[in-house]
Amino acid sequence: xxxxxxxxxxxxxxxxxxxxxxxxxxxxxxxxxxxxxxxxxxxxxxxxxxxxxxxxxxxxxxxxxxxxxxxxxxxxxxxxxxxxxxxxxxxxxxxxxxx
Amino acid sequence: xxxxxxxxxxxxxxxxxxxxxxxxxxxxxxxxxxxxxxxxxxxxxxxxxxxxxxxxxxxxxxxxxxxxxxxxxxxxxxxxxxxxxxxxxxxxxxxxxxx
DNA sequence: CGTGTAAGGAATTCTGACACG
DNA sequence: CGTGTAAGGAATTCTGACACG
Numbered sequence: 001x002x003x004x005x006x007x008x009x010x011x012x013x014x015x016x017x018x019x020x021x022x023x024x025x026x027x028x029x030x031x032x033x034x035x036x037x038x039x040x041x042x043x044x045x046x047x048x049x050x051x052x053x054x055x056x057x058x059x060x061x062x063x064x065x066x067x068x069x070x071x072x073x074x075x076x077x078x079x080x081x082x083x084x085x086x087x088x089x090x091x092x093x094x095x096x097x098x099x
Numbered sequence: 100x101x102x103x104x105x106x107x108x109x110x111x112x113x114x115x116x117x118x119x120x121x122x123x124x125x126x127x128x129x130x131x132x133x134x135x136x137x138x139x140x141x142x143x144x145x146x147x148x149x150x151x152x153x154x155x156x157x158x159x160x161x162x163x164x165x166x167x168x169x170x171x172x173x174x175x176x177x178x179x180x181x182x183x184x185x186x187x188x189x190x191x192x193x194x195x196x197x198x
Numbered sequence: 199c200g201t202g203t204a205a206g207g208a209a210t211t212c213t214g215a216c217a218c219g
Numbered sequence: 220c221g222t223g224t225a226a227g228g229a230a231t232t233c234t235g236a237c238a239c240g
Binding site for chain 1: 103104105107109110111113114118140146149
């Protein structure tokens with residue numbers, strides 16, 4: 001929405017590791033489990049955004065609470081599902097008004 | 100001032116090059132000429148912030164206009180000089196009020 | 199002065215696998 | 220399941236220098 005830098009994927013995994021306190025192994029594993037989606041450089045190195053860093057800290061907290069990766073992923077799917085439904089509702093309402 | 104990510108030095112020189120359109124050689128040279136001040140990782144690799152990226156784009160524009168590096172640096176010194184004077188003025192005024 | 203480039207080396211990152219549990 | 224680690228290789232970055240102008 002805003003024109004900040006929060007969503008630009010420009011941070012390497014090493015820096016991301018420092019910023020989050022997670023090991024590179026953990027970060028790569030969370031990607032494997034579809035919890036985080038870095039971009040890649042031409043050469044194949046991962047690039048994260050500050051939003052990703054925040055998300056990783058959030059994941060770290062949930063893992064500490066004993067939550068498992070698939071539960072965290074499910075939770076996320078629920079959120080986007082709700083957003084989808086809300087969006088569909090909006091579109092629907094707009095469509096009805098056109099009649 | 101604000102709690103954004105604009106000033107965190109987390110971007111490698113390769114990404115910085117892509118974001119600014121400048122070559123790594125140019126970016127390193129502007130550092131040599133004291134126009135930009137990246138941080139370093141333990142290993143010695145340079146790290147830039149989004150603010151640095153903006154500054155580099157600004158430098159690039161001035162170079163295009165035919166300005167030389169020492170002029171750009173001088174311009175910058177003038178700015179901080181003005182800020183210093185304003186700050187001193189503020190402090191001075193505050194001090195006088197105390198009397 | 200500002201920038202390109204080849205050179206050699208060091209730091210960073212990648213993947214797939216074994217280990218533990 | 221989640222994470223550490225050693226392994227071998229590839230991508231990235233670093234410095235100092237030569238070149239051109």
